[in-house]
Amino acid sequence: MQCQHCRNGAYRMNLSTEKITGILTTAGKHYIARKALEDEGLTIHQMVLANVPHLSDADARDPDMPIPPDVQIVYRRYIDIKGFLDDNTVAWAVTLDQDVGDFDFNWIGLLTQDGTLIALDYLPLQRKRMGVNNVVTRSFVLRFAGAKALSRIDIPAQSWMFNHNPHLNALDLNAAVQARGYFENCLTLLKQLA
Template sequence: MNQAITGIMTNAGKAYITTATLQNKGLEVTELVFANIPGLNEQETRNPSEKMPGGAQIVYRRNIDTSGYVDANTVAWAVVLEQDIGDFDYNWIGLVTRNGTLLAVDYLPLQRKRQGVNNVHNRSFVLKFAAAAALARITIPAQSWMFDYSPQIDALTLLATSNATAQINNMRRTVRNYFLNKNFSNFSKELS
């Protein structure tokens, strides 16, 4: 499962970026925080005054695995939740800096991360703001690691559907030809 998260910047995140810019420091984004907040509606407007959830609601923290720019004003940070990570549910994701500032947040429909073979979640948090790539000091294009598998999945689905349809049609022809070429009464005798 690969999903780009496009949340909002918090007020604290905006202040952090302003300070980092004035001090000529890059953005030190270090982790994604996953939380399960009961009653959270992913359709709600994101709250720019959002604070970090309480410790009991935080279900997992993950250091950023990679980052990249989409364009001069859009950057992405990504993590991979491997198959040995879990079990937990989450509906809130926060992007956090080295000094603990909650830079950005997003709400999701409840996601289930279970430990097990082939249960891997790829999460990218994308933010858009003026001169994002330069301010974050990100020089690697996100396209180098953000890969859209949709065309391959669509092609495999089409291939599987075509093969299944061909097999069903072949079975129909085989059964129809069998009954056309044989007397049904002989077929009944063969079964007994």
């Protein structure tokens, strides 16, 4: 992901230039068209994760693919947060807490309350293991005309989509510099005592 430095020093994701591989399903396109005509708005209810045998992230996404059978579904979660990137791009996310797992997944889908599969994507095999410090946030970004207005999302996704790597790298560098200074001071003190 590309990052840009914001005023408060945090690094935020710039998803507007990233490749979005998830697709609207055929059923999802019809559902969205109906909701737009009825002016009801689009509400995504759940994110579904599945481990589909012989599925590759290099495969062309099939807009007519049904939701995988229950035996392949490894986790379902209600949407935790949603946000917009621009007028035509929106994101939904779930957090997989440390008590969630153990499973692998390579398929992700978005469902409405009535069970319509709106969108799907194929992923390289992802692992989610249970345990302390193993919390994963999984996002799904979709781009279609009028996405923000139809989804009635008014929170910028940039407010919660962060790339923490630059900040963590800066903390690591700062800790190394401080440790070096400490040991240099100790060495100087030892030389003076000798």
